[in-house]
Amino acid sequence: MGVTQHGRGAESLLGELLAPCRAACPVHVDVPRYVQALAEGRFSDALGIVIERNPLPAVCGRVCLRPCEDGCRRCQLDEPLAIAQLKRAASDHGVYPTLEAAPKRLERVAVVGAGPAGLTAAYDLARLGYGVTLFESKPEAGGMLRYGIPAYRLPAEAIAEDVRFIAAQGVDIVCGKTLGVDLDLEQLRADYDAVVVAAGLQASRPLPIPGNDLPEIATALPYLATCRDGQPPALGERVIVIGGGNVAIDVARSARRAGAREVTMVCLESRDEMPASAHEIHDAEEEGVKFVPARGMKAVVGTDHVEGLETVRCVSVFDADRRFAPTYDESDRQVIEGDAVIFAVGQGADVASLGLETTPRGLLVVDPATLATPTEGVYAAGDVTCGPTKVIDAIAAGHRVAASIHATLTGDDRLLEMLDEDFEKLGPIPEAVAVRLETRRRVQCERLEVYEAVETFDEVEEGYTKYEAAREAQRCLACTTGAQLDRDKCASCLTCSRVCPYGVPVFQPGGYPYFNADACRACGACAAECPAGAIRLGGWNEDEVAEKVAAGLRRPEKDKTIGFVCGYTHDLPSLLGKDAEIITVSCLLRISDRIVLGAFESGAKKVVFSGCTEESCRFPHAMPLVAERVCRVRALLEEAGMADDFVVSGESEDADDANGTADSADDSVGTKPVKEGAR
């Protein structure tokens, strides 16, 4: 959660009811809202929404383990939205926002370690007005993102983009300074009002088995760092990687790229128990990495050089209480031949010399609620406090430590309290509604061909084009953005239940409709048709639309034409000249009579309605209802003597001539065909 550009000073960062994707995200990024923006081709808006909660969009768009996708309600229908790739599309095609600087505070904070936790903490603190210095021991900021994750998954430029944005908020980043070497903790405590240690897990050790000191032995982190620097050591043709986690996969795939002809991953766990993500395992296998699961390591074989790895069968890794207690079948021995062994069997903290209290595992001791260490004024966040976690967990810890420091320095603990705010999660789609929903397969990202991929450290996934991103985003079910009733205004007219094709509004004793959020598809028909103005849509505000209209009409380069365009339209109609102000919406059903008439009142010379086509329309009732509304608005405008100023695309021959102008719109989604299909 943490500090948002909009949320500062607000009492609540979350609504009461969260979409499952948002609920599952450790920092509760407002996924439905940014995906909606993408669906409408508003990439910069989407990026701004991501950044409200997550200052590392380019990074997370590539390497987040995406717990959000497990929550996606599309899983009930086909497959989840590609939320991470969509986040990447926001950062690829959107412009990072220019945020208004916060009023400066006198207090200064030192953050040590420019990984995801440190970067986030520094960003939040700078946004709160603190003077922040972010120290990094390596030559460049990024921490494990920069030196631990291979470039084919996360190129340096993506990290640099996010780091530039964070630095632009006033964070002073000082690289090449190591705590305990160039920096003295006591001196930092004296110079700053608070110190955050976000040093990560820098230690990477081989297993204590015979032969682990042979020359062709490496450990994961130094090996990955040398790959990042473009100078991986020549380890030989056949490389054995020990470990079953995502880091081991990174090592194995890096070794392929560094020239190893044959890479074998050996791990204790069985295939099903391997901690690596399924898609990572899949990608590694595609690149020719071999897996030898359920093996215990006995010794590295070889006298002067590595010749292989001696293993025994691992019967079980965990005991009945899920504690790590491997058992072996010593009779099942096997030597895996190889020229080098890289250990990727966990990382450790390297903070023993700092004089801070540590756990038996060598991690820093912190209060989990405040992330304060027992040493006054010193805080810690990220992996150094809890062992290896996900990037997004480190970002969450960064938010927490910033909120905690703010609470200590100012006495205002609202931000910290908001991090533990309760919320309710949207339930599954009711069966009666689910059967009425269309299925749509995920839009696949272009990727390097495997034979190309293993030749270089270039990024494998190319990322969505604008058009692909919009198409993928359009699969979103818009959870929690549906109808909400203002009972004080409701006239119990039943119009909502008569226009809803999903049977969502149910009338209860007392005569008020109840909108089941699990079932509502957020098309907007009821809100626009409600005669009493008693229905609101989550995240939708007619006043904001009116402001957009007014802003568009003020722009001197525009021709005072307002185009309300369905974001699901493939092409912009030619009747929208390049000087028209285009306002995209998730469905034209949302554009009420009031909005159209209001646009004319604000000075619009012409208003254009441009809907989608029958094949791209997601709502079975939208077209007839919009047609009815058009008739009604026309009749009103006729009375006002200006019926000709309201134009609907697709009504005349030339309106169908749709092309050309799409590229002129700032966030055009283009016209390229898209590849859809199963993974």
Add this chain to the structure above:
Amino acid sequence: MIVVRQKKLEDIQAEIAPYKRVLLVGCNTCAAVALAGGENETSRMASTLRLRNAREGGDKEYSFTVLQRQCEPEFLEELDHSEADVILSLGCGAGVALLSEIIAKPIMPALDTLFIGAARGYGSWRAECSACGNCVLDQTGGVCPVTRCAKGIMNGPCGGVDNGKCEVDPNQECAWVTIYDRMEDLGRSEDAEKIIEPRDFSRRITCRAWGLPEGGSK
């Protein structure tokens, strides 16, 4: 409910022509349900009037508000009309009447009051009652001959019935055919044969007002 319909903009303009500052007042009960006088429709009419005014270079000022029910004096107390020269009511005739009685300003109707009706679906109503003060629905299977028969005859059908349709409007079911069918369905065909007494028009004329007897109940 009372079913209402918006007048033509030209007619409304003629009503308010002499006045400069116009306050549109919606009604959030029957008129809202009839999709003619709720907040949505009131704001829409205000917009349309403003656009027309701008087009014609007029100097009129339009504002709008919505009352819960225009036919209740207590609800009218909350109406701030200090800035208005004329009030344009988007309520039924009763609303216009009560506003006129309580507020010493010109009150103009923006709606035509059509009938007492029942909804037939989204945006569709049918007249079911004419408020005659002399209800015979017990004898007609719940179908009102006064309202639904074009001639309002009390014993039908007339000779103009054609294939179950009304001669006045061939799209319209004959009310009396409907009555006989309904009574038959109810097993009351014999009752349907009985002659209904002529309507007592005096009951309608005398029923200008009605209240619960003192004490609040009969």
